[in-house]
Amino acid sequence: MSQQKQCRIWSLSGLSVEDRVLLDSLASLGWAFPAEAECGSMVGLAFVQPKDELRKVMEQLAAHSRMLWIVVCDNNQLSELSRLFSLGIVFDFHHRPVQIELLSATLGHGLGVHKELLQLPEPSTFSHDMTGLYDKARRIAGTDISVVIHGPSGSGKEYLARYIHQHSGRSAAPFVSLNCAGLPANLIQDELFGHEKGAFTGANQAHAGVFEQAKGGTLLLDEIGDLPLELQGNFLQVLQQKSVRRLGSARYVPVDCRIIAASHKKLSDLVSQGGFREDLFYRLNVIHLEVPALAQRRDEVLPLAEYFLEQYAERYGVRKHLSTEARFLLQEYHWPGNIRQLQNVLISAATLSDTSIISGQELNLEHPQTELASPLADQVRLFEQQTILRAVRMNGGCRNKAARQLGISRHTLYRKIRQSD
Template sequence: MAGDKKILLVEDDPAIAMIIRETLADECAEFAAVATLAERDAWLAENQPDLIITDVVLPDGDGIDSLERAQLAEETPVIILSAQNTLDTAVRAASSGSYDYLPKPFDLAELTASVRSSLRRGRNVQADGAATVVAGDSHGLVGRAPAMQAVYRTIARLASNDLAVLILGESGTGKEVVARAIHSTGLRRKGPFVAINMAAIPRELIEAELFGHEKGAFTGAHSRNAGRFEQAAGGTLFLDEIGDMPLEAQTRLLRVLQTSEYSTVGGNQSLRADVRIIAATHRDMQTHVADGRFREDLFYRLNVIPVTLPPLRERRSDIAALVGHFIENGQASGLPSRQFSAQAMQLLERYDWPGNVRELGNMVQRLVVLSRDMVVSADEVRAVLKDSKEGEATLDPAGQIQRAVDDWARDMLAGTGADGKIHEQLEAIVEAALLRRTLREVGGNQLEAARRLGINRNTLRKRLGQLEIDPSAP
């Protein structure tokens, strides 16, 4: 398979370079690794690679900027690696014409698959048809959790096309922020971004809001009114809470998506729907379709490119960065500058955030305003949360167990007390609690306890002895 393929790696971390070299040993006939842009250019002066793999931050410059200046991606497939892991980096990678972008730490299997794909397709190709896009900021998206990296990469790959997008996620996860980022990095960024919340409009007015109406079309229509499709012409139409759209309106929307034409309510002139459609919902759309509450054919029209946003409780590592982002935004709006103590930040990271990023932003603003000191304390956070256990009430019992294990494991891994026996210790803690509860429920009857637990009675007796549990204890 390797044939006579040549791969050039530009990476200044020797450990990473060694791992990549070993991983790709069977994928090429020649593998060269350099640590700087100057060394890269010297190697390229005498060699023609079939693939370049490059880091972004290098000792003598920016890997992406140098690609664009030298027009390297136009001649050779390029895979970009980066530990910066922001939307801006993903967008810049797409803008450079690179074949692929992998945030660090990357999966070696994914890197190998990307390398094989690029070598098969040869020179002068790009994985997604990169387009020139505008970069330079986070577009309101903050976080480096793996789930957010997947979102960034999808947004970057959407920059070169007009495909319909369906954004899925719980309320407050930032679906409109993502929609605006897709618009501002895409082909229609110079056009308008028009949003409409399908759940906030009375059923009888939805069609008039979407498609506009003519004078006299219905009672109260005293003049012609342009609908959202017309307002968004040349740009993006964001259909928020699409899962709450009435069935009768779904039928007409489907027809517009199929034909790219529509007419105003009360009108007979055909108008062209010149918009990119981005829809969003917090609903389980598969269930909605199965229950007949949402048209299956419309769902597939909208779900061309799905983007799933993680709830904040699944990206707790991003909370500190989000807090800093909200403090900075608050200062721009005239709010005072504040910091959060380590203990205060721990409380924020342990809370389950049923309202997700939106709830965190509101809470940070409240704490910044109410705090009398430069540093927000844990007591102040508790006062706003009312009780640090308040978050537990938002979870079912299984969720509470998962949260407790997460907190316990974090503390153990941060210290030295676990001594390589974390799994064994956790297993003993959980099993002891289960056995004690079961014995209390059955009044100490070991035969009944074993039956309910689904284990052998002798096994139960053995574990009670090993865990030093008195079966007669209350």
């Protein structure tokens, strides 16, 4: 069954008549709701009833953390369920009575977001240094060697981890990601190792931890530098024994997943400061990959901007282009938030722009107030030259293709190249 316009249905205590009518309305809009075993979609619609115990709801939805959940509930449940949103377990909420068209749009947006999370820019989009990094990642993808990825927040560490997974022999199995900085210590333990039914008050259902969820696949532990020290020993034991024991269980379950750890903090520095176990560090740090900040990869800014605008066009059917001024500003900006900030800036500008051309002002970038090193004409000329040379390089040195891509004649391109020599 195609994954287009299909979602998984979940309910703790069954569906009300109103909910079944809602599903019929969604079906009339083209949505399908296959059984769990047949459902390839990673978007779910969870119905919460007034009598449901919200702790159970949270446990059940958290146990399927790879799903993008949209919750339908009563208006008076929103405040209590908001914790699910803050923990990243729920993608969005709708309260009864539900507006069908709005819910359908939310489900469609969820599918688009999930598709975007799985898609990677082609390595040809990247600078020379990053292409070399992805070449190295591809070489190690066929092994089960542990990898540590270091780099600033938003620089593309998860993209790199997904690239390793997708080029490995484990690509058909799950890729599971857990942000160790996003959960309290007690929830991290539960997410890592899981629990059995009755392990603690309110544990009415068994819950598989991420080691079990990633069976046969890849487990990314993001921001592992924030993993509490008391849990690092338990984590090391799992790596050594290749098995995990759920809270409340005496049985060990074999672990079969490739471990990738990522952090914006240098783990070697944390070791010297006593914040990270040395034995765990050496266990994980077999291969070390360094992702530089976007400010150090300025050649990537414009290709990535075009990539994000192409994604926007595919999702919303609206194609936007960058003005010369906008391209100049993107290239010169310092990008403290790295690729994630670039993506957000482009999506915001594309959405708010009244025309098909995004102006520099619509990027809403705050540039530091510094004196210009050269007159504006010289800066524009330099930017133009850099853009032309980059287009030639990206087209394998073929100047004819570069001219067509830039929308100028061959004569103009040759003349401008001669001027730059």
